[in-house]
Amino acid sequence: MPLSGNPIRAKIRALTDSAVTGLAILATLLVVAPLVAIFVYLIYKGASSLNLAFFTQIQKPVGESGGGMAHAIVGSAVLLALATVIGVPIGIGGGIYLAEFGRGTKLANAIRFTADVLNGVPSIVMGVAAYALIVGTHIPFLPFTGHFSAFAGGTALGIMMIPTVCRTTEEMLVMVPHAVREAALGLGVPNWRSVLSITVKTASPGIITGCMLAFARVAGETAPLLFTALGNSFWSVDLNQPIAALPLQIYVYALSPYDEWHRLAWAGALVLIVLIVLAVSLVRYVTSRGVLKGAS
Amino acid sequence: MGVGIDVTNLNAWYGTNHTLQDINLHIPANHATALIGPSGCGKSTFVRCLNRMHETNPIARVTGQVKVGDQDIYADAKPVEIRRRIGMVFQRPNPFPTMSIYDNVASGLKLNGYSNRRVLDEIVEKSLKNSALWDEVKDDLRKKSGASLSGGQQQRLCIARALAVDPEVLLMDEPASALDPVSTSKIEDLIFELKSQYTIVIVTHNMQQAARVAEKTGFFLNGRLVEFDETHKIFTNPTDKRTEDYITGRFG
Numbered sequence: 001m002p003l004s005g006n007p008i009r010a011k012i013r014a015l016t017d018s019a020v021t022g023l024a025i026l027a028t029l030l031v032v033a034p035l036v037a038i039f040v041y042l043i044y045k046g047a048s049s050l051n052l053a054f055f056t057q058i059q060k061p062v063g064e065s066g067g068g069m070a071h072a073i074v075g076s077a078v079l080l081a082l083a084t085v086i087g088v089p090i091g092i093g094g095g096i097y098l099a100e101f102g103r104g105t106k107l108a109n110a111i112r113f114t115a116d117v118l119n120g121v122p123s124i125v126m127g128v129a130a131y132a133l134i135v136g137t138h139i140p141f142l143p144f145t146g147h148f149s150a151f152a153g154g155t156a157l158g159i160m161m162i163p164t165v166c167r168t169t170e171e172m173l174v175m176v177p178h179a180v181r182e183a184a185l186g187l188g189v190p191n192w193r194s195v196l197s198i199t200v201k202t203a204s205p206g207i208i209t210g211c212m213l214a215f216a217r218v219a220g221e222t223a224p225l226l227f228t229a230l231g232n233s234f235w236s237v238d239l240n241q242p243i244a245a246l247p248l249q250i251y252v253y254a255l256s257p258y259d260e261w262h263r264l265a266w267a268g269a270l271v272l273i274v275l276i277v278l279a280v281s282l283v284r285y286v287t288s289r290g291v292l293k294g295a296s
Numbered sequence: 297m298g299v300g301i302d303v304t305n306l307n308a309w310y311g312t313n314h315t316l317q318d319i320n321l322h323i324p325a326n327h328a329t330a331l332i333g334p335s336g337c338g339k340s341t342f343v344r345c346l347n348r349m350h351e352t353n354p355i356a357r358v359t360g361q362v363k364v365g366d367q368d369i370y371a372d373a374k375p376v377e378i379r380r381r382i383g384m385v386f387q388r389p390n391p392f393p394t395m396s397i398y399d400n401v402a403s404g405l406k407l408n409g410y411s412n413r414r415v416l417d418e419i420v421e422k423s424l425k426n427s428a429l430w431d432e433v434k435d436d437l438r439k440k441s442g443a444s445l446s447g448g449q450q451q452r453l454c455i456a457r458a459l460a461v462d463p464e465v466l467l468m469d470e471p472a473s474a475l476d477p478v479s480t481s482k483i484e485d486l487i488f489e490l491k492s493q494y495t496i497v498i499v500t501h502n503m504q505q506a507a508r509v510a511e512k513t514g515f516f517l518n519g520r521l522v523e524f525d526e527t528h529k530i531f532t533n534p535t536d537k538r539t540e541d542y543i544t545g546r547f548g
C-alpha cells in the first residue's frame with residue numbers, strides 16, 4: 001500500500017512537521033532572547049544618563065558631579081582604527097596566502113594551526129604578552145615602545161584581530177568556485193592578478209563580514225587594554241601616551257563607589273553596543289552600494 | 297584569423313593516471329573540429345593541453361609537442377601568453393559573479409592592463425554582437441551582474457568574454473551540455489558563424505551536435521585518439537570498429 005494512502009501516517013507526518021518547525025522557532029527565540037534582554041536592560045539602566053554632557057565631557061574629579069565619556073569614545077575610536085590598520089591587512093594577506101598560494105604546504109599548515117591557537121588564547125594573556133613585548137621593553141628605534149601608550153593598546157587589539165580575519169578570509173576564498181578561477185586563467189590573466197581582482201573580489205562580502213566580526217569582538221575588549229593603553233581620565237589622542245577607551249572607562253566607573261558613576265557605566269555600556277552596531281551597519285551599507293543587480 | 301594546431305606525440309597524466317596516450321593530429325585553421333567519446337576518455341584533458349590549462353592542476357603532467365600556428369606552446373612560451381591566444385569556454389557557464397555584463401566582457405583586457413575606455417566600449421559591443429547576445433543585454437550592460445542572466449545567456453556572455461581578447465583559437469569544452477535545447481541551438485548557430493574567423497575545437501557528448509557544426513571529428517577512447525577524419529566519414533563510414541560501435545550507441 002502506498003504511503004500516501006494511509007490517513008494515520010499522513011497525520012503523523014503533518015504532526016512531526018509542525019513539531020520540528022516549532023522546535024526550530026523555539027531555538028531561534030532562545031538565541032535572540034538574551035540579546036534582546038541585554039539590550040533592554042542596558043536601555044533601562046543607561047538611557048537616563050545619556051545627555052549632551054555624556055558625549056562632550058570627560059571624567060570629572062571625584063566629588064564633582066556630572067562628567068561623561070567623550071575622551072573614552074574618542075580613545076576607543078583611535079584604538080580601533082589603529083587595530084584595524086594593523087589587523088585587517090595582515091589578516092587578509094595571511095588568509096590569501098593560506099587559500100591561494102600556500103595551500104597544502106607545511107608552512108601554510110603551521111600558520112593555520114598557529115592562527116587557530118591564537119584565536120583561542122584568552123584576551124588577558126594577549127594583554128600580558130603585548131605588555132611584555134611592547135610596554136615592558138623599549139625596542140630600539142621604535143619610539144612608541146617602553147611605556148603605556150595608545151600604540152601598544154592598538155597593537156594588542158590588532159594582533160587579536162589577525163587570526164579571525166585570516167581564517168575567515170581563507171574560508172571565504174576557498175569557497176569561491178573553481179570555475180571562476182579557471183575562467184580568469186583561461187583569459188590569460190596572470191595568477192596574482194586573478195587572485196586579487198577575481199577571487200578576492202568574489203569573496204569580498206564574506207571577508208568584510210569576517211573583518212566586522214573581528215572588529216566588534218575587539219571593540220569590547222578590556223583585559224588587553226589594561227596592560228597596554230592603560231586608560232586615561234584626561235583628553236588624549238596622542239599615540240605615544242596612555243589613552244582612554246570605552247571598556248576601560250566603563251570598568252573604572254563601574255568599580256567606583258559612586259552611584260552617579262555607576263549610572264555612567266551603564267550608559268557607557270549602552271553607547272559601546274550602539275556604536276559597534278552603527279559601525280558594522282555603516283560598513284555593510286557602504287560596501288553593499290556597489291553591488292549589482294543579480295550579483296551572487 | 298585562426299591558425300591551425302599540430303599535435304605530436306602528446307601524453308598527459310593526472311598523478312599516475314595516464315589520461316592521454318600518444319595523440320597525433322592536425323586541427324585545421326578556420327574550421328570547427330569536434331571531439332567525441334565517452335566520459336573519461338581524455339577529450340577534455342586534450343583540449344586543456346592545447347592552452348596549457350591542464351598543468352594548472354598540481355598533479356598534472358604533459359609531454360609532447362603542440363604547435364599553434366608556428367609556435368611550439370610547450371617549448372618557447374609562457375602559459376599566460378598562450379591562453380591569451382587560445383580562448384576557452386567551459387562546460388558550466390562561469391561569468392565573474394561580482395562583475396557587470398560589461399566588465400565581464402572587458403575583463404580579459406582590463407585584467408591585462410588595458411584601459412582605453414573608447415576602445416573597450418567598441419570591443420565589448422563587437423564581442424557581444426559576435427556572440428549574439430548584444431540585443432538582449434545592451435540596456436543593462438553596466439547595471440546587471442553577469443550572474444543575473446539565464447544559463448544560455450551566461451554561456452554566450454562567456455563566449456563574448458573569450459572573443460574580446462581576440463584569440464586565434466577557441467576551445468569549447470561541452471559548451472552546451474548544461475543548457476536547454478533552445479540555448480543549445482543558439483550556441484551551435486554561433487559556432488557556425490564564428491568558424492570563419494576562429495579555429496574552433498569543440499568537445500561534445502552530443503553526436504548530432506558534432507555532425508551539425510564540425511568539419512572534422514575525432515573519436516577518443518580510453519586516452520587514445522581512435523579515429524580522426526572528416527565528420528561525415530566518421531558518422532557514415534567509420535574505419536574503426538570501435539568508432540562504429542560508439543556512434544551507433546552500442547556502448548558509452
